[in-house]
Amino acid sequence: MNIAENIKRFNDELAGTTCRLIPISKTKPVSLIMEAYNSGQRIFGENKVQDLADKYEEMPKDIEWHMVGHLQTNKVKYIAPFVSLIHSVDSLKLLKEINKQGIKNDRIISCLLQIHIADETTKFGLSETELFQLFDDNEFKQLTNINIEGLMGMATYTDDENQIDKEFKFLQTIFENIKTSIKQPNVNMTELSIGMSGDYKIAIKNGSTMIRIGTDIFGSRY
Protein backbone atom coordinates (compact mmCIF):
# COMPACT_ATOMS: atom_id res chain seq x y z
CA MET A 1 0.00 0.00 0.00
CA ASN A 2 1.70 3.19 -1.18
CA ILE A 3 -0.23 6.10 0.28
CA ALA A 4 1.29 8.80 -1.94
CA GLU A 5 0.43 6.76 -5.05
CA ASN A 6 -3.11 6.20 -3.84
CA ILE A 7 -3.61 9.92 -3.31
CA LYS A 8 -2.22 10.69 -6.74
CA ARG A 9 -4.51 8.11 -8.33
CA PHE A 10 -7.57 9.73 -6.73
CA ASN A 11 -6.49 13.24 -7.64
CA ASP A 12 -5.91 12.16 -11.24
CA GLU A 13 -9.39 10.64 -11.28
CA LEU A 14 -10.90 13.88 -9.92
CA ALA A 15 -8.91 16.20 -12.19
CA GLY A 16 -11.23 18.44 -14.19
CA THR A 17 -14.17 17.87 -11.83
CA THR A 18 -15.35 20.03 -8.92
CA CYS A 19 -15.05 17.10 -6.53
CA ARG A 20 -12.31 17.10 -3.89
CA LEU A 21 -10.64 14.24 -2.08
CA ILE A 22 -10.97 14.14 1.72
CA PRO A 23 -8.66 11.37 2.96
CA ILE A 24 -10.07 9.85 6.15
CA SER A 25 -7.11 9.05 8.37
CA LYS A 26 -9.03 7.63 11.34
CA THR A 27 -7.19 4.97 13.39
CA LYS A 28 -4.01 5.59 11.35
CA PRO A 29 -0.80 6.78 13.02
CA VAL A 30 0.76 10.18 12.36
CA SER A 31 3.68 8.52 10.54
CA LEU A 32 1.34 7.18 7.85
CA ILE A 33 -0.62 10.41 7.57
CA MET A 34 2.71 12.24 7.10
CA GLU A 35 3.31 10.14 3.99
CA ALA A 36 0.18 11.72 2.54
CA TYR A 37 1.17 15.16 3.81
CA ASN A 38 4.60 14.91 2.25
CA SER A 39 3.00 14.08 -1.10
CA GLY A 40 1.17 17.42 -0.93
CA GLN A 41 -2.12 16.47 0.74
CA ARG A 42 -3.38 19.19 3.14
CA ILE A 43 -6.93 18.10 4.05
CA PHE A 44 -7.69 15.15 6.33
CA GLY A 45 -10.80 13.85 8.07
CA GLU A 46 -11.18 12.08 11.40
CA ASN A 47 -14.25 10.62 13.11
CA LYS A 48 -13.33 10.96 16.80
CA VAL A 49 -12.82 14.20 18.71
CA GLN A 50 -9.88 12.95 20.76
CA ASP A 51 -7.96 11.65 17.73
CA LEU A 52 -8.69 14.82 15.78
CA ALA A 53 -7.40 17.01 18.62
CA ASP A 54 -4.30 14.84 19.18
CA LYS A 55 -3.38 14.77 15.48
CA TYR A 56 -3.97 18.52 15.16
CA GLU A 57 -1.49 19.06 18.00
CA GLU A 58 1.14 16.72 16.59
CA MET A 59 0.99 17.54 12.90
CA PRO A 60 1.88 20.59 10.75
CA LYS A 61 -0.44 23.55 11.24
CA ASP A 62 -1.27 24.10 7.57
CA ILE A 63 -3.53 21.03 7.57
CA GLU A 64 -7.29 21.55 7.23
CA TRP A 65 -8.96 19.13 9.63
CA HIS A 66 -12.47 17.84 8.94
CA MET A 67 -14.67 16.13 11.52
CA VAL A 68 -16.75 13.42 9.86
CA GLY A 69 -17.98 11.31 12.78
CA HIS A 70 -20.83 11.69 15.22
CA LEU A 71 -20.17 14.70 17.43
CA GLN A 72 -21.41 14.99 21.00
CA THR A 73 -22.38 18.45 22.23
CA ASN A 74 -20.05 18.33 25.22
CA LYS A 75 -17.03 17.69 22.99
CA VAL A 76 -17.44 20.57 20.52
CA LYS A 77 -15.15 22.77 22.62
CA TYR A 78 -12.13 20.55 21.96
CA ILE A 79 -12.22 21.04 18.18
CA ALA A 80 -13.87 24.47 17.86
CA PRO A 81 -10.60 26.44 17.88
CA PHE A 82 -9.22 24.78 14.74
CA VAL A 83 -11.67 22.51 12.87
CA SER A 84 -12.16 23.52 9.21
CA LEU A 85 -15.40 21.70 8.51
CA ILE A 86 -17.77 19.55 10.55
CA HIS A 87 -19.55 17.13 8.17
CA SER A 88 -21.79 15.46 10.71
CA VAL A 89 -24.12 18.04 12.27
CA ASP A 90 -27.53 16.55 12.92
CA SER A 91 -29.40 18.67 15.47
CA LEU A 92 -30.22 22.24 16.43
CA LYS A 93 -28.85 21.53 19.89
CA LEU A 94 -25.46 20.68 18.39
CA LEU A 95 -25.54 23.72 16.09
CA LYS A 96 -26.25 25.99 19.05
CA GLU A 97 -23.22 24.64 20.88
CA ILE A 98 -21.01 24.98 17.76
CA ASN A 99 -22.25 28.57 17.43
CA LYS A 100 -21.47 29.26 21.09
CA GLN A 101 -17.96 27.87 20.70
CA GLY A 102 -17.57 29.84 17.46
CA ILE A 103 -18.32 33.04 19.35
CA LYS A 104 -15.89 32.08 22.12
CA ASN A 105 -13.13 31.45 19.59
CA ASP A 106 -14.06 34.47 17.47
CA ARG A 107 -14.56 32.42 14.32
CA ILE A 108 -17.33 31.21 12.06
CA ILE A 109 -17.39 27.43 12.01
CA SER A 110 -18.29 25.74 8.72
CA CYS A 111 -20.72 22.85 8.96
CA LEU A 112 -22.53 20.34 6.77
CA LEU A 113 -25.86 18.91 7.82
CA GLN A 114 -25.90 15.13 7.86
CA ILE A 115 -29.02 13.67 6.27
CA HIS A 116 -30.20 10.14 6.91
CA ILE A 117 -30.42 8.46 3.50
CA ALA A 118 -29.52 4.84 4.29
CA ASP A 119 -31.95 2.02 4.71
CA GLU A 120 -30.44 1.35 8.15
CA THR A 121 -31.45 2.61 11.57
CA THR A 122 -27.88 2.76 12.89
CA LYS A 123 -26.71 5.75 10.88
CA PHE A 124 -27.15 9.26 12.25
CA GLY A 125 -28.75 12.15 10.43
CA LEU A 126 -31.76 14.38 9.92
CA SER A 127 -34.76 13.42 7.82
CA GLU A 128 -35.78 15.72 4.96
CA THR A 129 -38.67 17.01 7.08
CA GLU A 130 -36.39 17.74 10.04
CA LEU A 131 -34.00 19.56 7.71
CA PHE A 132 -36.67 21.99 6.54
CA GLN A 133 -37.95 22.42 10.10
CA LEU A 134 -34.43 23.40 11.09
CA PHE A 135 -34.18 26.07 8.38
CA ASP A 136 -37.54 27.47 9.56
CA ASP A 137 -36.51 27.64 13.20
CA ASN A 138 -36.04 31.16 14.55
CA GLU A 139 -33.27 30.05 16.88
CA PHE A 140 -31.42 28.62 13.90
CA LYS A 141 -31.81 31.81 11.89
CA GLN A 142 -30.11 33.77 14.67
CA LEU A 143 -26.94 31.67 14.77
CA THR A 144 -24.20 34.07 13.66
CA ASN A 145 -21.05 31.99 14.05
CA ILE A 146 -21.90 28.96 11.97
CA ASN A 147 -22.03 28.64 8.20
CA ILE A 148 -23.96 25.76 6.66
CA GLU A 149 -21.96 24.92 3.54
CA GLY A 150 -23.80 21.83 2.41
CA LEU A 151 -25.07 18.34 3.12
CA MET A 152 -23.48 15.01 3.99
CA GLY A 153 -24.87 11.52 3.68
CA MET A 154 -23.86 7.89 3.99
CA ALA A 155 -25.49 5.31 1.75
CA THR A 156 -26.54 1.88 2.88
CA TYR A 157 -23.66 -0.60 3.16
CA THR A 158 -24.72 -2.91 0.33
CA ASP A 159 -23.56 -4.41 -2.97
CA ASP A 160 -26.76 -3.17 -4.60
CA GLU A 161 -25.50 -0.26 -6.70
CA ASN A 162 -29.02 0.72 -7.71
CA GLN A 163 -29.98 1.26 -4.12
CA ILE A 164 -26.86 3.35 -3.43
CA ASP A 165 -27.55 5.35 -6.58
CA LYS A 166 -31.14 5.99 -5.48
CA GLU A 167 -30.03 7.17 -2.04
CA PHE A 168 -27.40 9.56 -3.42
CA LYS A 169 -29.89 10.88 -6.02
CA PHE A 170 -32.39 11.56 -3.24
CA LEU A 171 -29.80 13.63 -1.35
CA GLN A 172 -28.65 15.47 -4.47
CA THR A 173 -32.26 16.48 -5.16
CA ILE A 174 -32.65 17.92 -1.64
CA PHE A 175 -29.30 19.69 -2.03
CA GLU A 176 -30.26 21.35 -5.33
CA ASN A 177 -33.65 22.30 -3.90
CA ILE A 178 -32.14 24.03 -0.84
CA LYS A 179 -29.53 25.78 -2.94
CA THR A 180 -32.23 27.71 -4.73
CA SER A 181 -34.96 27.93 -2.06
CA ILE A 182 -33.19 28.77 1.21
CA LYS A 183 -31.95 32.35 1.45
CA GLN A 184 -30.42 32.92 4.86
CA PRO A 185 -27.10 34.51 5.79
CA ASN A 186 -25.85 31.39 7.58
CA VAL A 187 -26.76 28.98 4.75
CA ASN A 188 -24.46 28.95 1.72
CA MET A 189 -24.86 25.61 0.02
CA THR A 190 -21.92 24.54 -2.10
CA GLU A 191 -20.76 21.16 -0.78
CA LEU A 192 -22.29 17.72 -1.18
CA SER A 193 -20.24 15.26 0.88
CA ILE A 194 -21.10 11.78 -0.42
CA GLY A 195 -19.01 8.77 -1.34
CA MET A 196 -16.61 6.47 0.52
CA SER A 197 -14.18 3.79 -0.70
CA GLY A 198 -16.97 1.41 -1.67
CA ASP A 199 -19.29 3.82 -3.43
CA TYR A 200 -17.42 6.98 -4.46
CA LYS A 201 -17.86 6.40 -8.21
CA ILE A 202 -21.64 6.39 -7.77
CA ALA A 203 -21.35 9.49 -5.57
CA ILE A 204 -19.36 11.42 -8.20
CA LYS A 205 -22.05 10.62 -10.79
CA ASN A 206 -24.57 12.15 -8.39
CA GLY A 207 -22.81 15.46 -7.89
CA SER A 208 -20.45 14.79 -4.98
CA THR A 209 -18.09 17.67 -4.22
CA MET A 210 -16.24 15.80 -1.46
CA ILE A 211 -15.48 12.10 -1.40
CA ARG A 212 -14.38 10.80 2.01
CA ILE A 213 -11.87 8.01 1.39
CA GLY A 214 -10.24 5.95 4.12
CA THR A 215 -9.58 2.33 3.15
CA ASP A 216 -8.62 2.96 -0.49
CA ILE A 217 -5.88 5.36 0.64
CA PHE A 218 -4.60 4.12 3.98
CA GLY A 219 -5.54 0.45 3.77
CA SER A 220 -7.89 -1.65 5.82
CA ARG A 221 -8.47 -0.67 9.44
CA TYR A 222 -8.63 -4.25 10.70
Ligand SMILES: *Cc1c(COP(=O)(O)O)cnc(C)c1O
Ligand atom coordinates in the same frame (compact mmCIF):
# COMPACT_ATOMS: atom_id res chain seq x y z
C1 LIG B 1 -14.53 5.91 7.98
C2 LIG B 1 -15.38 6.90 7.29
C3 LIG B 1 -15.23 7.14 5.92
C4 LIG B 1 -14.24 6.40 5.04
O1 LIG B 1 -14.61 5.07 4.92
P1 LIG B 1 -13.86 4.05 3.91
O2 LIG B 1 -14.90 3.06 3.58
O3 LIG B 1 -12.73 3.47 4.68
O4 LIG B 1 -13.41 4.84 2.73
C5 LIG B 1 -16.06 8.10 5.35
N1 LIG B 1 -16.96 8.78 6.07
C6 LIG B 1 -17.13 8.58 7.39
C7 LIG B 1 -18.15 9.36 8.12
C8 LIG B 1 -16.34 7.63 8.04
O5 LIG B 1 -16.52 7.42 9.36
